[in-house]
Amino acid sequence: MSTVIAYVDGFNLYYGMRAKYGHRYYWLDLAALVRRVRPQDSLVGVRYFTAPVRGEPAAAANQSVYLDALAAHSPAEVETVLGRFAAKRLRCKTCRGPLTCACTPPVSHRTYEEKATDVAIGARLVEDSALRASDVALIVSADTDLVPAIEAAQRLDPARAIYMALPPGHMRPSRHFSTVGYFNINESALRACQLPALVKDAVSGAVYARPAKWH
Known part of the structure; x- marks a missing residue:
């Protein structure tokens, strides 16, 4: 039996699910998903890459509950790797000057960019x-920025098979992924691989409930 490590691009997966299915599959059991799409492999671990949400308190609270639930449900299998969001001020596409509203005093608009x-x-x-x-x-991503790393990984270990599990909304990978295999994550896999509605931490006793909006 082969062994597998999964690398999950959290926001690539999130935006794909949101565009295709709304909020209903956000409460995703990542370890179960990998086992479902690679049933012939033994799971070594899941590396889950995301960043704390900024500027949206309700979304940030839901994300925090989800990360705690993942850690409680699969502590030996799922590793969360946190990045960051950087503030980005919006600019006019014509003059490149800062965008401001009509309020007095004017408020400069900004958004956040994952880094x-x-x-x-x-x-x-x-x-x-x-x-x-x-x-x-x-x-688990369709991000072409990963191509250089994939090519480097293949040079280091040519025997290691690399597959792309494309999030919803990505029917086929970019032509730049020509050296790897790929398949689509379908709705039935997402539906079947949801965490329990209540996840209890066996160590602390804390209980994490699926956010009401995530149904």
């Missing part, structure tokens, strides 16, 4: 290939 997730995924992928950490690498 370094693709770099973090790439670094772990290459590191694990150098260490011969698993026979198979499963990348």
